[in-house]
Amino acid sequence: MSKPRPKGLLARLQDDETVICAEGYLFEFERRGYLQAGGYVPEVVIEHPELVEGLHREFVHAGSDVVLAFTYYAHREKMRIIGREADLEKINRTALRLARKVADDTGTLMAGNICNLNIYDQADPSWEGRAHAMFKEQLEWIMEEGGCDFILAETFFAYAEAKLALECVRKYAKGIPVVVSFNLKRGDDLIDGVLIQDALRRLAEAGADVVGLNCGRGPATTLPVLEEAKQNGIETPLAFVPVPYRTDAENPNFMTLKDVNDNGKIAFPLDLDPWLCSRSQIASYTRKAHALGVRFMGICCGNASHFTRAMAEALGRQPPASRYTADMSKHAYYGTDPTLIDFNTQEVCKNKF
Template sequence: MTTCTTKGFQQRLKDGDDIIVAEGYLFEFERRGLLKAGAFVPEVVLENPNLVRELHEEFVRAGSDVVLAFTYYGHREKLRVIGREQDLEALNINALKIAREVANNTNTLMAGNISNSTIYERNNQDSIEKTEAMFKEQIEWAVQEKADFIVAETFSEYGEALLALQCIQKYGNGLPSVVTMSPKTSSLTFDGVPFSAACKKLEDAGASVVGLNCGRGPATMMPLLREIRQACKGPIAAVPVPYRTTDKEPNFQALTDPDTGKQDFPLDLPAHTCSRSQIRQWAEEVKQLGVQYVGLCCGNASHYLREVAEVYGRKPAASKYAPDMTQHFVFGNRANNKAYYTESLKMYITTK
């Protein structure tokens, strides 16, 4: 197998290239019945590795420049909760090897991945040390398996995000970093820092890319992204969830069923999914804003990512099968079938 010959991550950033990244593996595998909602641990890496490889390839066909190793929530604490801590190293190494293989075969970048620890407590030294130890082992495995950069994501506290960055710098053998925070209903981190200020602090501390991922949908992430773009000089990241969050319910975990008022996270979120047109419009907005590192998080699917890639000027392999309604037997209004079209259209779009 040949080594990846694509332009390096840092060089792309320096040259002003846009980088498209597919996330959302947890939710996609849960939809497919291969991952348990609630625990959200990537056991599929051990149990169905070929399907992980296929989803990586699917996202690359849709336009992703990055194969993100599926180690999100594959850390020691999450595996301890489900009684599989003994499988920690195997899960991480397998995920990284699969991602490296796909990246090599598709001439894309491969990223290691660490995430919120679920045990971090500010001002608790024991918690901080345990969190650092968890970050350390995942980062060192990513270095071992030749990741091109490390993604540290979904932090709601600035302190934990900074710790993740410091761990990448300490244990990452010089690898560049993308550090993204996850906004909930407030415009402040859990430790009281405006997200724009938190991102600026992370940029100043040496992160290659800073920004937001998960939590908010396109509509409610945009105001924070505008603030971050003003605060930060370097590349920023935008990786929202593709759900119709609102000012009243700005985070996808806050979305409720309009009929019952019950929380829809995580099982009934499909009632709130964005349209492809909304994703395309959002991609146009962030491109104009100057977002250089762009993608979609929980709820992502390849048809959404293709919209983002095409807005960013790409023509990925999946664009061969982009919709063309001129070919539809009814809605295409083909000249050689106009009479049939006219009658059929009435039947489709009217109730009379």
């Protein structure tokens, strides 16, 4: 039996509640062997829908308040590249139905998703008409499948594309709240020359319900941008959805991190493991973001359930997965439980570690 519909996104934000939206489906399914790096098209949605449903449930189990429909990169341009345009509508509708099923079963919010189209061309204005058509068809499928609690429009490298996405949501998904977020590369400006702080302010003024950053930057290089936004007086709720990698001032975006053991080869996307954050680091940055006043959070590419649980627990929550949170007091060698044998006094274990 489906659970009652949950409190909405805007009501939660107005009540100063924090909403966790787990992301990272592309990277996770690539790691599991069901999605190809490079194209990053979510073919798994129609090839193994049971796995997508399972990951939705896993993220909710770990503490996500939102089931995000896996339609990231399920747009006409990406489907064209891999020769599967005929499956475009099927992927979108299937992903929406899977997300709705899990959201209804678990009493969580369900979000629709549109994203960067990778066709923005400052020198050729014809990109805008093509982009409009692609946003329109995805948004119409969302509405035809029963709508959603909010729409996540994300990973935009250009202000112009983000602005168009917001306009399309307002036109084709009327009345549905929208979160709009950018993928910021090395500098302070987007690829169309608009400074990130100006872009956030303009989107807020244009009616976006939440604005911020997702993907690209890790926690350490995402948070300062949001701190500046707060200092600049942006009152619209902010989104903190970094990748779980240790980016820094030299490489603020994970796409330029280099493999130090392979002559400086770019590590993205397959050799990023050495730069993964620890769970404690994710928890620490979650607390910092919350102290700043950020109330929409998640983790993007590279996310896994243990990171989502770390984020939830850093906010003082105990999701179902917390039943299995580490308890080192029971550990054979490091434990403090009085019933454990004290191996430190045993000759056989002296100097073992």
